[in-house]
Amino acid sequence: MNRTLEHILPRVQKPARYTGGEYNAVVKDRDQVDTRVALCFPDTYEIGMSNLGVRILYGVMNEMKGVWCERVFAPWGDMEEEMRREGIPLYGLESGDSIADFDIIGFSLGYEMAYTNVLNMLDLAGLPLRSADRDEFAPLIIAGGTCAFNAEPLAPFIDIFSLGEGEDVTVELIELYRKAREECWTKEELLVAAAQIPGLYVPSLYEVEYNEDGTVKSITPTKGAPATVTKRIVQDLNRSYFPTKTIVPSTEIVHDRVMLEVFRGCIRGCRFCQAGYAYRPVRAKDPALLVQQGIESCKNSGYQEMTLSSLSTSDYRRLLDLCDGLQEWCDPNGVSLSLPSLRADNFSWNLMERLQHGRKTGLTFAPEAGTQRLRDVINKNVTEEDILNFCRTAFAGGWSTVKLYFMLGLPTETDEDVLGIADLAEKVYHTWREVTPNRSRGVKITVSTAFFVPKPHTAFQWEAQISREEYERRVKLLRDHMRGRSIAYHWHDPETSVLEAVLARGDRRLADLLETVWRKGAKFDTWDEYFNYDRWMEAFAECGIDPAFYANRVRDKDELLPWSTTSVGVSSRFLWREREQAYRGVITPDCRKQCTGCGADKLYPGGVCDAEC
Template structure:
């Protein structure tokens, strides 16, 4: 092991950001590997700075290491400079804590946050000399995967032994217990997986078969033997307030993407935006009490020394006691120079008042997400925000001294016309007018408009709707470039080819999985990174296995079509999603379900599932 450490040491002066590979950070966990029963590698298929920003890693790393019988270590995708040196010198991918090669672990757990990181999973396995296909992995570590993208497990079904659907902290201990007992009794992997498949929320893809109709749609996904669940019910933490939240977080030496304490105030979202997968698959809303949060914040601040604490969730300003929580935290820690951050901001004057409070300690940027340029289209996506909201909130912000605003939109939303695209520019100009009203001039003003490309996702009302094609997106982007001229505006857009691939994989079946393996074999990795993305290699990969990617992204789906992800029950019912789809096309709104129940079905998923009640 120390031999490997020396070999790694020899590389570190030759690569960018060597501290990505050293470990040893404050609050990282050291254990005697001989005194644990199971070694778990938490594998994040992107670079250190991205992976270390991820809340799920923080929770599961701490939770698993609370167990005396388990040692959870971290492993990230090495950046391409490190990878090429490792391959040249035959150095296997290793864990940060003990520099142990990945193939020496009992379990490797990948988190699936983004479809374009899937090739990195294959690459990480391969870098540890682990075969990428599960059928070739006799005698190798168990490979499991969870996270939001696992709600459609089909594309990685040939790679992953066991998927975990839902809240990881709810199920991981059962999986660890099972692996420990099977290891003790020398139970072979197939039998372990058969037993695992009976745990609620676990999906063992090798025990199911996907069949197709002549038109390439799915005919069925069925278990291959009796006694295996026909549908995988998502696991849900029922009482978040009583659920484990780490009171320590690793403090990296190098700057990571979100370099601050992350405190999860609630899970789920009640807004019901129709494009938003997270808003559907993390239901219901479950809050932590203010008392619990204040106590956790204190422990986290003391154990990390961080200068900022972020109150995180899908829509933090919706937290029922947000104002007093923010106020109390600011008062308590301002003398230490520790500030509070809100990651996603609702567009109303109330949020701006909160931001004003926050700004007393640390100046933050103002980021607002109207998502669509016209009221008509905002109604289609159920983004309950009006032009008036935007005017009021930016007015308050400019009065308080803000000079720059970031506005986030999506292009290619269902029913979008060029009029809606122009609406994006109109809103940006309107915000400029508001600034002029407040300050008498546009001097000093900076408005950044960013557009991403809409990707229809499983378990959303738009799962039946085709993605806008790449040419059309490019036209719309060019149109906005024309409209957003002038010094005060800057316009950022997203690579349309990447969004296309994201749509293909997120709605993909097992055949798409073959293409992913093929693409990786021809050199694809870090596909979410502009400078690494090789779209032509991807197209070749699809071609070589005889699959048309456009089928997955561009086909308008029938309401009675079987989807690859129908094997999973996230709790939100299909009839609710259909109803929302129809209302979207008619431009009708659905209210916030904190106010009244909109009947999504989540309460029937499981015993004890309680929705937020106002």
């Protein structure tokens, strides 16, 4: 470890965040490495190390001969202050070397409010923020993750965006980089060639013009770049890399357990859900392989807890077989098994019996809306009877803690829909009283509401977000009608959701906003300790940008959207049809019951989705 680093670590919180050296971390001989990659997560160590995607890409790249991938996380304020004072640049955890000397720096973008941390990390590395100001061949700055599907607010800062799942395309990009370096290409030649790789979006190769009203007039590809860049997917999850020899953190993290990915995608088609569209089509793993990977992961890490990971775990067809196979090993070895992301319409007594083997940590379900009318609008495809049966099964099985998640501000929402949340919570309470085997233990029902944010590549991407004032009125209305000591109500603050709506559907002009607010001190904007809404409002005013233009405006069907150059494989025509269905209150069946013609099947050779998932 650097001696200066040793000197400052005793002065910061949680120094284990910055030391590296964890069990199963990959350390390679520099002399045997020709390409170095910094895999950056723009949040704290505890958050980044809980991200399964980061662990997968870390393993994929380190399996490549001659490639060394290291992890980099955003230092907390106390550590950043010490680093700047001592002149320590941002470094890779495995080697301690400055990432400015690496070949490729890649950012994982999971949420918009981390954008200021991306800029801060580039600055901590001693690199110019803007791609146009980085003339050197290396380091190449790339980014991926769900937010890359609207890359425009960060476009001036990033050289290449990777769309979709990165296992295959990351390898292809690294090999292209090696070829370009060996043949002494210019950076521009590398970017032009990268644009020809499916799934790679090079923003500098697109010219954007705007109308007088501020909307996008045209997006013109140059130098042979494709008009639309479509995401990449892993065709066969059974053959894809999975990190069974995972890094064991040296300090507590958010999800400190084995995470076993069951399948990708979602059959449901909730109209607000970006992940549901972005990860289509559904692809599942074989349960025998999952059992093997789960056991190996526990043996290689020493973890005593395992969780199944997916967007909707109870939609996995062979879930009971998988649970039985895992518990055959988990039970005698003292490993608990948990199943998040359960659906109310398929939570059965048989499944509950499997969960009885683990700790009763509470069950979570997201009805999203309080009335059946609004659940049909958003295509949630669950009924009140489903929800109450879910709770009835859980309470009869001995559970006494249930969390229910909703959104406020969904399209067409009325006060009746808002009050329906309180009514549903009351019915859940009475269900507990009817079926619980032990009233003396009491029950805890937690109702949480988030502020709806319209997201790109969803059926609601054209919608307006309601105003902050209207959201706060609806929160008060619901709070005033939430009764009962056993029911707790929590709501998300509106300020970050307003900014999220701006950034989620923003264009390249927001780059000036991001740089301005960062220079004012913005960072860690998902953390209460650092977030300052007034600072953002000052930056909007200085840049002459109206946040309502991005957040609170309905888009016309024919408006050219800033993210029109990127595709999740779901057609815009399908999304608009889903929007129309929403306003008619018509549900769309899930993909197992009927192909909805979204277009995701075209991502498969031969155009056939995995109907067995």
